[in-house]
Amino acid sequence: MAEEADxxxxxxxxxxxxxxxxxxxxxxxxxxxxxxxxxxxxxxxIEHSPKLSDVAVxxxxxxxxxxxxxxxxxxxxxxxPQYYDYLKFICVAELIxxxxxxPAQAIVLAEIAVGVALDGEGRIEGIAVIGxxxxxxxxxxxxxxxxx
Amino acid sequence: MVVNxxxxxxxxxxxxxxxxxxxxxxxAMASAVDDSYEQMTALVSPDGVITRxxxxxxxxxxxxxxxxxxxxxxxxARVFSDDGSESKLVEIPKGYxxxxxxxxxxxxHIYGLPNAAFVSLVDIVENMNTLLFxxxxxxxxxxxxxxxxxxxxxxxxxxxxxxxxxxxxHAHLCVMSQYVGAIEKWLRLAQTTLYQCTYDKQxxxxxxxxxxxxEPQFSTxxxxxxxxxxxxxxxxxxxxxxxxxxxxxxxxx
Numbered sequence: 001m002a003e004e005a006d007x008x009x010x011x012x013x014x015x016x017x018x019x020x021x022x023x024x025x026x027x028x029x030x031x032x033x034x035x036x037x038x039x040x041x042x043x044x045x046i047e048h049s050p051k052l053s054d055v056a057v058x059x060x061x062x063x064x065x066x067x068x069x070x071x072x073x074x075x076x077x078x079x080x081p082q083y084y085d086y087l088k089f090i091c092v093a094e095l096i097x098x099x100x101x102x103p104a105q106a107i108v109l110a111e112i113a114v115g116v117a118l119d120g121e122g123r124i125e126g127i128a129v130i131g132x133x134x135x136x137x138x139x140x141x142x143x144x145x146x147x148x
Numbered sequence: 149m150v151v152n153x154x155x156x157x158x159x160x161x162x163x164x165x166x167x168x169x170x171x172x173x174x175x176a177m178a179s180a181v182d183d184s185y186e187q188m189t190a191l192v193s194p195d196g197v198i199t200r201x202x203x204x205x206x207x208x209x210x211x212x213x214x215x216x217x218x219x220x221x222x223x224x225a226r227v228f229s230d231d232g233s234e235s236k237l238v239e240i241p242k243g244y245x246x247x248x249x250x251x252x253x254x255x256x257h258i259y260g261l262p263n264a265a266f267v268s269l270v271d272i273v274e275n276m277n278t279l280l281f282x283x284x285x286x287x288x289x290x291x292x293x294x295x296x297x298x299x300x301x302x303x304x305x306x307x308x309x310x311x312x313x314x315x316x317x318h319a320h321l322c323v324m325s326q327y328v329g330a331i332e333k334w335l336r337l338a339q340t341t342l343y344q345c346t347y348d349k350q351x352x353x354x355x356x357x358x359x360x361x362x363e364p365q366f367s368t369x370x371x372x373x374x375x376x377x378x379x380x381x382x383x384x385x386x387x388x389x390x391x392x393x394x395x396x397x398x399x400x401x
Contacts, residue, residue, distance in 0.1 A: 023260025039371035040218040042178035049368035
């Protein structure tokens with residue numbers, strides 16, 4: 001009974017606070033650019049965005065975003081030890097020349113990328129994570145429980 | 149996104165983060181607007197004629213997709229005949245408003261939505277022991293209202309207690325700020341989702357990177373002008389009068 005009264009009070013209070021003003025007119029330029037076109041609403045976009053799986057989250061943590069797309073991807077490659085120095089040199093030169101990076105930063109980033117990829121260490125770790133996740137999923141399917 | 153009385157798996161406390169003019173307010177507003185339109189009960193013409201209607205459901209969205217249209221709850225609705233026997237998927241005509249049970253509280257002005265109310269932090273604290281904010285959206289633009297440097301003021305402390313009851317109220321709290329560090333500490337502790345916003349001037353799309361409890365979830369983007377009619381992107385959130393008076397008082401002695 002008291003709760004009903006509280007609800008009623010809240011409704012009346014809300015009515016005293018609420019005010020209706022008609023929608024604003026946005027400037028013509030922005031509307032013309034795509035206002036007549038079709039755009040999905042925000043919540044629809046959220047519902048339909050591909051969600052990162054647990055594996056994807058771990059992979060994202062495992063391989064740092066080095067700020068340069070190809071350098072980040074290089075971490076997943078397999079670099080033979082005999083080519084380590086040459087590849088690092090090429091990466092540093094490219095980062096300094098094309099990306100206008102300070103030499104010290106270029107050397108550190110190139111070393112991270114090539115180092116992680118040395119002998120395919122990076123991809124081996126990635127595969128281990130995926131393998132572990134698959135084992136976990138299998139165990140879940142068999143027992144109906146997740147591994148502790 | 150439906151506001152209702154069902155138990156939720158976690159409190160919905162969202163932080164919208166990003167530099168100035170990067171679409172924080174638009175993204176927060178978009179969630180509230182979408183929910184209002186999804187739960188609409190009627191369309192209201194400029195002359196005041198009311199037509200029974202409802203927002204898009206999954207089947208309607210599938211029909212739109214099949215017709216090569218994008219599902220946009222703000223643009224399309226399903227209208228019903230008077231006896232409810234017939235219905236039709238329509239594009240909402242310009243100038244029409246909606247009737248919706250969704251309540252929105254904001255510390256900036258909202259346009260074109262019927263159940264919107266302007267509130268300041270004082271209003272929130274004043275009514276924190278009531279059911280006023282139950283099942284509603286609370287949008288707080290600018291960290292000015294919940295500044296971490298004012299944590300030890302009475303408003304800051306009671307505000308902190310209020311944020312911890314959002315789950316029990318089945319409400320959605322959206323706080324927009326340029327810096328996470330500028331937000332009241334209790335809010336930072338209680339937040340469940342972080343929306344990092346970036347606006348592209350050319351395409352007018354806002355990209356949102358969503359992180360939940362520290363783990364990156366997904367990225368998505370939406371067209372910002374859809375939501376511009378509902379609020380003024382240039383509105384400055386006013387600092388509470390009492391605070392200004394207190395700050396300048398020593399200079400008038």
